[in-house]
Amino acid sequence: MAIVLGDHQYGKAENRIVRIYRDSPRHEIHDVNVSTALRGDFAAAHLTGDQSSVLPTDTQKQTAYAFAKEKGLVSIEEYGLELARHFVDDVPPVEAARIEIEEYAWERALVDGAEHDHTWVRKGQEVRTASVTVEGTGDEQRTWITGGLKDLVILKSTGSEFHGFYEDEYTVLQPTTDRVMATSLVAKWRFTTTEADWNEVYAGVKAILVKQFAVVHSLALQQTLFEMGKAVLEAYDSIAEVRLSAPNKHHFLYDLSRFGVENDNEVFHADDRPYGLIQASVIRDDAPDAGPAWHQYSGLV
Incomplete structure (x- = not known):
C-alpha cells in the first residue's frame, strides 16, 4: 500500500x-x-x-x-x-x-x-x-470573484407560516400560520465578470435580500431563501449564482398562562440552540463553470 x-x-x-x-x-x-x-x-x-x-x-x-x-x-x-x-x-x-x-x-x-x-x-x-x-x-489564467455578507441578523414579527410538514411518531412541533421568523444570514454571490462597481453591487444585493425577506409571505424559510436569490439574479446579469445559509433563530411563544396572563403572540423566548439550518443555492441554468471558487475551497457557502 x-x-x-x-x-x-x-x-x-x-x-x-x-x-x-x-x-x-x-x-x-x-x-x-x-x-x-x-x-x-x-x-x-x-x-x-x-x-x-x-x-x-x-x-x-x-x-x-x-x-x-x-x-x-x-x-x-x-x-x-x-x-x-x-x-x-x-x-x-x-x-x-x-x-x-x-x-x-x-x-x-x-x-x-x-x-x-x-x-x-x-x-x-x-x-x-x-x-x-x-x-x-x-x-x-482564470479568475473567480465572489461577494458576500455574513452575520446579517434580520427578523420579522409576522408574515411567516410553517405547517403541512411531514410527521412521524417523534413529531411534537405544532403547525403555525403566524410566527416570528429570524435568522443570521450568510450570503455569497458568484460573479461572471472581473470588472464591476463592487461597492454599488454590494449595496444593491444587500437591499434586495432584506426587501425579499420582508415582503415575501413565507410558508417556509426555504421558500424565502429561493425568492431572495432569484431576485438578486433577476437584478444583476453579472451574478451567476447566489448561495444562502440561514440558521432559524427560533422564537417560541412563552407560556404565561400559569400566571393567569394571556399571551396573544406577543412574548417569546429567543432560543439560540439547537437551531434549524437552511441552506440553498439559486443558479442560472446557463451559469459558467464555478471553478475552485466554489468546489475546492468552500462548502455550500
Missing part, C-alpha cells in the same frame, strides 16, 4: 489591516481581515522539508499590508484581485491563489449634530465578505 501526499495549500490567515485615507481633511477608513492561500507544487516542503519553492507566509502578510497602500483598499473585491494576481503572476511556484476578505464597517461619529471628519464608531449590521481565486498565468 502506497502512502502519498494529497491536496495541499498554505497561507497567512486573518491579517487585520486598517487603511486610512488622509488625502483631504475628511478622512476615510477601511477595516479588513485578509487571509491568503497559495497552491502549487509544494510537495517537497511536506516530504523532505525543502522550502526552496515556498514563499513564506510572513511575506504574504507583508504583501497584504503593502498592497493596502500601493494598490489601495477602496473595494475588497478589487484589492483581493490585485493580491491574487500578484501571487500567481509574480511568484513562479504559485499556480493558484485564493484571497478571502472580511470588511468591518464604520460610520462617522456625530459631534454637535454633524459628522466628524476623522472619528468613527463601529457600525455592526453585518460583515461584508469577498473571495478572489486566480489560477494559471497568461492567456490560460
Whole structure:
C-alpha cells in the first residue's frame, strides 16, 4: 500500500489591516481581515522539508499590508484581485491563489449634530465578505470573484407560516400560520465578470435580500431563501449564482398562562440552540463553470 501526499495549500490567515485615507481633511477608513492561500507544487516542503519553492507566509502578510497602500483598499473585491494576481503572476511556484476578505464597517461619529471628519464608531449590521481565486498565468489564467455578507441578523414579527410538514411518531412541533421568523444570514454571490462597481453591487444585493425577506409571505424559510436569490439574479446579469445559509433563530411563544396572563403572540423566548439550518443555492441554468471558487475551497457557502 502506497502512502502519498494529497491536496495541499498554505497561507497567512486573518491579517487585520486598517487603511486610512488622509488625502483631504475628511478622512476615510477601511477595516479588513485578509487571509491568503497559495497552491502549487509544494510537495517537497511536506516530504523532505525543502522550502526552496515556498514563499513564506510572513511575506504574504507583508504583501497584504503593502498592497493596502500601493494598490489601495477602496473595494475588497478589487484589492483581493490585485493580491491574487500578484501571487500567481509574480511568484513562479504559485499556480493558484485564493484571497478571502472580511470588511468591518464604520460610520462617522456625530459631534454637535454633524459628522466628524476623522472619528468613527463601529457600525455592526453585518460583515461584508469577498473571495478572489486566480489560477494559471497568461492567456490560460482564470479568475473567480465572489461577494458576500455574513452575520446579517434580520427578523420579522409576522408574515411567516410553517405547517403541512411531514410527521412521524417523534413529531411534537405544532403547525403555525403566524410566527416570528429570524435568522443570521450568510450570503455569497458568484460573479461572471472581473470588472464591476463592487461597492454599488454590494449595496444593491444587500437591499434586495432584506426587501425579499420582508415582503415575501413565507410558508417556509426555504421558500424565502429561493425568492431572495432569484431576485438578486433577476437584478444583476453579472451574478451567476447566489448561495444562502440561514440558521432559524427560533422564537417560541412563552407560556404565561400559569400566571393567569394571556399571551396573544406577543412574548417569546429567543432560543439560540439547537437551531434549524437552511441552506440553498439559486443558479442560472446557463451559469459558467464555478471553478475552485466554489468546489475546492468552500462548502455550500
